[in-house]
Amino acid sequence: MKPVLKPKLIWSILVALILFIPLVAGSYVISVMCFIAVFGGLAVGMGLLMEQAGLFSLAHPTWFGLGAYVSGIVAVRGIAPPWLGSIIGAVFVGFVSYIVGAPLLRLRGYYLACATFGLLLIVEISLAQLGSLTGGHEGLMGIPPLALGAFVFETDVHYYYLSWALCLATLWFLHNLMGSRIGRAIKAFSGSEVAAKSMGINVTRYKLKVFILTAVMASLAGSVYTFYLRFTQPGIFGFPLLVELVTMIIIGGGKTIYGPLLGAFVVMWMRELIHMYLGGLLPRMTGEVDAIFFGVLIIVILIFMPGGLAGWAGRLFEERRKVLGEASQG
Amino acid sequence: MERRPKDNILLDVRGLIKHFGGIKAVDRVTFAIEEGSIISVIGPNGAGKSTVINVVSGIYAPDGGEVHFQGENITGVPAHEIASKGIGRTFQLEELFGSLSVLENVMVGCHTRSRSDVLACGFSLPSARSEEKRVRDEAMECLKEVGLEQRAHDPVSSLPLGERKLVGIARALSMKPKLLMLDEPAGGRASHEVERLIHLIYALRDQGITLFIVEHNMPFVMSLSERVIVLDEGCKIAEGTPDEVRTSKDVIEAYLGEEVY
Numbered sequence: 136m137k138p139v140l141k142p143k144l145i146w147s148i149l150v151a152l153i154l155f156i157p158l159v160a161g162s163y164v165i166s167v168m169c170f171i172a173v174f175g176g177l178a179v180g181m182g183l184l185m186e187q188a189g190l191f192s193l194a195h196p197t198w199f200g201l202g203a204y205v206s207g208i209v210a211v212r213g214i215a216p217p218w219l220g221s222i223i224g225a226v227f228v229g230f231v232s233y234i235v236g237a238p239l240l241r242l243r244g245y246y247l248a249c250a251t252f253g254l255l256l257i258v259e260i261s262l263a264q265l266g267s268l269t270g271g272h273e274g275l276m277g278i279p280p281l282a283l284g285a286f287v288f289e290t291d292v293h294y295y296y297l298s299w300a301l302c303l304a305t306l307w308f309l310h311n312l313m314g315s316r317i318g319r320a321i322k323a324f325s326g327s328e329v330a331a332k333s334m335g336i337n338v339t340r341y342k343l344k345v346f347i348l349t350a351v352m353a354s355l356a357g358s359v360y361t362f363y364l365r366f367t368q369p370g371i372f373g374f375p376l377l378v379e380l381v382t383m384i385i386i387g388g389g390k391t392i393y394g395p396l397l398g399a400f401v402v403m404w405m406r407e408l409i410h411m412y413l414g415g416l417l418p419r420m421t422g423e424v425d426a427i428f429f430g431v432l433i434i435v436i437l438i439f440m441p442g443g444l445a446g447w448a449g450r451l452f453e454e455r456r457k458v459l460g461e462a463s464q465g
Numbered sequence: 466m467e468r469r470p471k472d473n474i475l476l477d478v479r480g481l482i483k484h485f486g487g488i489k490a491v492d493r494v495t496f497a498i499e500e501g502s503i504i505s506v507i508g509p510n511g512a513g514k515s516t517v518i519n520v521v522s523g524i525y526a527p528d529g530g531e532v533h534f535q536g537e538n539i540t541g542v543p544a545h546e547i548a549s550k551g552i553g554r555t556f557q558l559e560e561l562f563g564s565l566s567v568l569e570n571v572m573v574g575c576h577t578r579s580r581s582d583v584l585a586c587g588f589s590l591p592s593a594r595s596e597e598k599r600v601r602d603e604a605m606e607c608l609k610e611v612g613l614e615q616r617a618h619d620p621v622s623s624l625p626l627g628e629r630k631l632v633g634i635a636r637a638l639s640m641k642p643k644l645l646m647l648d649e650p651a652g653g654r655a656s657h658e659v660e661r662l663i664h665l666i667y668a669l670r671d672q673g674i675t676l677f678i679v680e681h682n683m684p685f686v687m688s689l690s691e692r693v694i695v696l697d698e699g700c701k702i703a704e705g706t707p708d709e710v711r712t713s714k715d716v717i718e719a720y721l722g723e724e725v726y
Contacts, residue, residue, distance in 0.1 A: 187564075308587040315586035315593060316572070316579050316600065319565060323573045326562035329524050333556075334640065335548035335577035344583060390564075 153299050157292045165291045167407055172298035173360045175399030176305045178383040179392060180349035183309055186389030187318075188345050189325030191244055193377055194235070194251040195353055197258045198228050200372025202354025203361035204262060204269060207278045210362075217281045221358035228354035229347055236346040240339070255377065262369035274368030281362040294363040301359055302396065305352050310392045321345055385433050388443020397444050402429065475500040475535060475644055475675050476521065476552075482529030483516050490516040492699035493530065498644070498677060503670055505678045505686045507710075508696035509719060514679040515557055517696070518646045521677075522554045523547040534644070549577040553642030555633040557649045557679075561621045567632055568617040571604040574639030607639040611665060627658045634665070644675045651682040659685055687711070695719065 157165055181195040202224040209220035239250045262269050269275055281288040281297070288294055312318050324331040324338045331338050361367045379402070380395075387398020406425060413424050440447040476498040483491040491513040498504050506514045519525045521532055523544035531540045539547055553574070562570050579600055581593035608614045611631040616624060621632060630650060637645055650666075651659050659682065666676060666689060680686045686693060687707040695703040695710055697719040703710050710716055 311589040312583065312587040315589075315597060316576060316581060317583055317586045319562075319569055319573050320576055322564045322569075323562045326564055327560040329544075330556060330560035330562065331573070332524065332544035333522055333548050333554050334573050334636065335545050336573070337543075337545045348583060 150303065153303070157295050162291050165295050167403060169291060169295050169298050169363060171396075171399050171403050172295075172302040173356050173363075174379065174383065174403070175396035176298075176302035177353050177356045178380045178387070178395035178399050179302075179305055179309065180352045181380050182384040182387070182389035182395035183313070183392065184345060184349050185384065187313065187325065188321045188342070190240065190342060190346060191248040192251045192346065193248050194232075194254045195349070195380060196372045196376040197251075197255045198232060198350040198353035199357040199360070199376070200258065200262065200367075200369070201228050201231065202357030203367045203372070204275065204357075205354075206358040207275045207361045207367050208268065210279050211275060211277055217279060217362055218283055221281075221355060221362075224358050225351045225354045229351045232347045232350035233343065236343050236350075240342045240346060252377075255373065259369050259373040262372070269369070272369065274366055275361075276366060278361060278365045278367070280365065281359075288362065294359070298356075298359050298363070301355060305356075306392060306396065313392060317341070317344075382429050382433060384443075386436050386443055388440075388445035388447070390442055391445040391449065394443050394445030401444065405429075405432075473500045474498070476677070477533040478517075478521065478530070479533070480530035481517070481520060481527055481532065483513070483520050483525055484528050489699045491520065491527075491696075494696070494699070494701045495530075496694050496701065496704060498675060500643075500675055501670065501673060502691045503666065503676045503678065503689055504692050504694065505680055505690040506694045506696060507680060507683070507686055511698075512696040513699040514696055515648055516699075518554060518648050518677070518679055521547075522552060522646065545577075548640065551641070551643035552646065553637035553640040553644070554646040555630070555637050555648055555650065557652065559629045559633050561629060561632055561636075563620075563622055565621065566618050567613060567621055567624065568601070568604055568608065570621055570632055571607050571635045571639050572600050574607070574636045575600040575603055577640065604635075604639050607635040610638060610668075611635045612661070626653045627655070630654070638669070642674065644677060645669065646677045646679075648679050649681060650678065651680055651685045663689055 153168075156168060160168075177195060177199055181192075184190050184192055184195075202221070205224035205227045206217065206220035209215050209223050210217040214220070215223060235254060239247060239254075242250055263272050265271070288297060313321070320331065320336045320341050323334065323336060324341060328338055357372075383398035383402050384395045385398070386401055387396065388394030405428070409425050409428060410421055414421050417424060436443060442449070474497045478497070479495050481491050481494045482489070494513075494517065496504075506517060508514050516525065520527045523539070523542055523546070526541050531538060533539065534547075534550060534552060537550070539550065562573060565573070579596050581590075581596050584590075585593040605614060605617065608617055611634055613628060613631055613635060616628065621629065624632065630652075634645075634647065634650065647666075650662055654662065663685070666678075670676060678686070678690070690707055692704065693707055693710045694701060695713070695716050697715075702715040702719055703713045705713070
């Protein structure tokens with residue numbers, strides 16, 4: 136007897152569900168799902184960088200924000216159509232992450248975290264201060280919607296499909312990558328840098344590659360986000376988003392590719408539920424309740440499911456397979 | 466630098482120096498390894514044996530002297546480039562990649578002989594897929610060579626020490642090295658495992674791989690090696706056939722009363 140649930144089948148069901156949701160759900164659900172796709176995709180890249188490549192970089196909100204701003208500014212000023220603005224943003228972020236990554240990736244562990252956190256603060260403050268270019272604290276207004284030829288992305292449903300297409304493409308690409316020679320090289324240097332070098336892996340170059348790749352993916356997510364909201368503000372890309380992403384990664388589990396997306400789903404729906412039910416009960420304190428709830432949840436997850444929900448699910452699946460395997464042998 | 470008259474010299478180490486702070490870990494060590502031979506380095510703890518391997522493989526840059534491989538000066542060349550020139554190695558503490566399976570660990574060794582880039586791998590292009598299959602088969606061959614094909618899909622952490630060392634050897638073999646440097650391959654092994662290891666090393670030599678072995682286990686070294694180099698406190702104090710080394714006065718002195726088999 137073989138296990139009934141196969142990974143491919145699970146994935147097909149999930150993709151079918153995602154395609155199906157807008158047909159039945161209202162605009163509220165669609166909008167939340169849209170943000171899950173954007174932030175989930177972002178968390179997937181950051182989780183890969185932190186947990187699989189062992190690079191403790193906190194600059195992910197920065198790449199997301201720079202992508203959002205560059206594509207927004209390009210579109211607002213009419214320099215190029217929005218879709219081209221997204222690509223310009225991605226190229227710009229690729230370039231900046233190269234310039235920043237080449238020196239910073241020599242740092243290890245918490246030193247890299249400190250340096251990239253500094254970058255996050257610098258970019259956030261610069262976006263707020265460069266008023267004539269970015270709109271300053273008030274934010275960038277009047278961003279036109281994304282359009283491809285004659286098709287204009289206007290409704291929530293349009294952005295729902297766009298954001299999920301990008302999110303699933305990110306997931307698929309990174310899944311393939313981590314199963315290939317490149318992924319093995321990445322896991323190798325995070326396991327033992329000397330051994331990886333002695334196997335002929337140019338560790339410095341691979342660190343930079345994975346850093347730039349995830350930064351560019353974050354930038355594309357930022358562009359989708361900014362065209363969906365048609366507005367962007369420096370405060371969105373600061374410390375709160377960083378905490379949000381780390382929460383998603385810890386709850387979902389960063390050792391797998393899909394874990395952080397699962398984390399994004401759980402975190403964002405739980406937050407909606409808290410706001411819905413506690414909003415009436417404690418009208419002035421939903422923010423605090425939210426923070427305390429996720430704080431406690433992170434501690435509980437770290438103690439009882441150190442691999443996050445994905446790690447826990449993976450173990451269950453493995454045990455089930457073992458039991459079934461023994462049953463079929465016996 | 467003029468080339469040596471003998472052209473079957475594979476590795477040529479001249480006046481190698483490596484300091485750690487005030488400690489001379491390796492002090493003006495000179496030796497040469499002929500192609501197809503089995504050479505061992507012995508010496509008491511802290512004699513600088515592992516440091517020699519670390520400098521030759523490029524993990525440490527030397528403070529003096531030169532390393533030539535196949536007539537080419539590789540002194541100070543980055544480790545990953547030295548590896549791709551055909552120098553494979555294992556580690557005293559295995560240094561396996563914990564998040565990968567046994568087979569995947571060995572597949573990492575094929576890295577320099579595969580080409581697919583980030584886009585080909587990420588989009589899973591046919592070229593990347595066929596290369597992946599080739600690499601998988603080659604890695605499996607290397608695992609068979611060391612007798613671990615049954616363990617291919619286990620996590621490396623589930624293996625006992627002796628088998629972990631064999632994974633390290635298979636991983637180095639998958640690089641198709643000309644020179645294989647083994648850092649204490651017999652350490653922590655039972656005697657029947659050492660027997661198996663000796664057969665493996667002869668088999669590798671017969672395939673044309675040159676072996677450079679750092680080891681504590683004297684009977685193992687003496688039965689296997691064609692030449693033995695003895696280090697003490699970073700200096701080479703003797704070199705010769707096992708018989709010559711065994712009777713050398715300096716060597717007996719270095720081991721101070723310890724009987725040299």
